[in-house]
Amino acid sequence: MTVRLVDGPNRCSGRVEVYQDGSWGTVCDDNWALLDAQVVCRELSCGPATEAPHQAHFGEGSSSILLDDVACMGSEGSLLECSSGGIGNHDCGHDEDANGISRVRLVNGPNNCSGRVEVFDSGQWGTVCDDDWDQRDAQVMCREFGCGEALEAFGSARFGKGSGSISLDDLACSGSEDSLLQCPHSGLGNHDCGHHEDAGNNSISRVRLVNGPNNCSGRVEVFHSGQWGTVCDDDWDLLDAKVVCRALGCGVALEAPDQAHFGQGRGEIWLKDVQCSGNEGSLLGCSSDGLRSHNCGHSEDAAVISDLTVRLVDGPNRCSGRVEVYQDGSWGTVCDDNWALLDAQVVCRELSCGPATEAPHQAHFGEGSGSILLDDVACMGSEGSLLECSSGGIGNHDCGHDEDASVTCMMGKILPDP
Numbered sequence: 001m002t003v004r005l006v007d008g009p010n011r012c013s014g015r016v017e018v019y020q021d022g023s024w025g026t027v028c029d030d031n032w033a034l035l036d037a038q039v040v041c042r043e044l045s046c047g048p049a050t051e052a053p054h055q056a057h058f059g060e061g062s063s064s065i066l067l068d069d070v071a072c073m074g075s076e077g078s079l080l081e082c083s084s085g086g087i088g089n090h091d092c093g094h095d096e097d098a099n100g101i102s103r104v105r106l107v108n109g110p111n112n113c114s115g116r117v118e119v120f121d122s123g124q125w126g127t128v129c130d131d132d133w134d135q136r137d138a139q140v141m142c143r144e145f146g147c148g149e150a151l152e153a154f155g156s157a158r159f160g161k162g163s164g165s166i167s168l169d170d171l172a173c174s175g176s177e178d179s180l181l182q183c184p185h186s187g188l189g190n191h192d193c194g195h196h197e198d199a200g201n202n203s204i205s206r207v208r209l210v211n212g213p214n215n216c217s218g219r220v221e222v223f224h225s226g227q228w229g230t231v232c233d234d235d236w237d238l239l240d241a242k243v244v245c246r247a248l249g250c251g252v253a254l255e256a257p258d259q260a261h262f263g264q265g266r267g268e269i270w271l272k273d274v275q276c277s278g279n280e281g282s283l284l285g286c287s288s289d290g291l292r293s294h295n296c297g298h299s300e301d302a303a304v305i306s307d308l309t310v311r312l313v314d315g316p317n318r319c320s321g322r323v324e325v326y327q328d329g330s331w332g333t334v335c336d337d338n339w340a341l342l343d344a345q346v347v348c349r350e351l352s353c354g355p356a357t358e359a360p361h362q363a364h365f366g367e368g369s370g371s372i373l374l375d376d377v378a379c380m381g382s383e384g385s386l387l388e389c390s391s392g393g394i395g396n397h398d399c400g401h402d403e404d405a406s407v408t409c410m411m412g413k414i415l416p417d418p
Helices: 034-043 135-144 238-248 341-350
Strands: 003-010 013-020 023-027 065-067 099-101 104-107 114-121 124-128 150-154 165-168 200-203 207-214 217-224 227-231 253-255 269-271 303-306 310-317 320-327 330-334 356-358 372-374 406-409
Touching (some): 003 099, 013 065, 034 099, 135 150, 135 200, 217 269, 310 341, 310 406, 320 372, 341 356
Parallel strands (some): 124 165, 227 269
Antiparallel strands (some): 150 200, 217 227, 253 303
């Protein structure tokens, strides 16, 4: 992860900082606008940006100022992909530090497009009551999050009960609004509900990555006519992979491998000659030869590799298992010395698996077989990646694999076994 929001009320609102050459630095607010904040919020899986405050709204930073004159189009996968004056080039002071704010989120779901709906108001996150919650309300949420078409509008705390306030009730969206907060409602904080009525949302996911080391790298598959099929690698490139990564909340696309890099699929080959501009919200929004029109074999199945650096393995599903991190081309385990729930929280967030529920020790999901890459991990809980947490350093440890650390996330208790 190359960006974070700090000193705000939560991880989705705060002063913008970017990571470069081993340290974090701030961003100057010259030309800072909502499109720039939008890229930050998307990169952090925080939903749409609602504000882009200037003048060190969340306090002044104390490190280097790394970016100035940022000019995003809004579709980039990372703030560092946006046009700017270049790393370290600026004419600013920390009184001009840029900020970002997101006021709507989906939590406790299996991905960035499904979960319990929450709204930020008066310094805290609150839920939405399911009175009158319907498909039109869900459609606005899906559009706001760039998640395509609403599949279901859940009530009765389908994704678990919230624990804070209840912020909205009696929502009555027409379905055309750009944000949930634009819809008519009974007023912030006005409700007659309990958390057993918390509203949830589920959007259609028509693209997935399979057979890779984690859910953000693998063979590209598209869902159509009731079944999954692959994508031919003719004209497949990094712009196409970028759209896939954005749609799946997987950070930055690093590679767009061809020739069945993650193995050959079966069944239909749904797409060929995909030509994305990089700005599309879904692979199906890109130009192509059309569904099922191809002259390819599965030896040409397209793939994607993202910058995800952590995975959970040998558990019952992708959200529970032994923790492994990726470094220098290989996966290695994490020692359980000082391993705690705050560390597990960072892993679960990074994998879009909901909150952490357990942080087991002593190779709970079996011993790994490669290197032990981390020891004495000490996360604050707000980091965007496990590799951002304090530790003894890559490869420094005094452990055996009988001390491999593990994690169980909330979605690990909900997802079916594969």
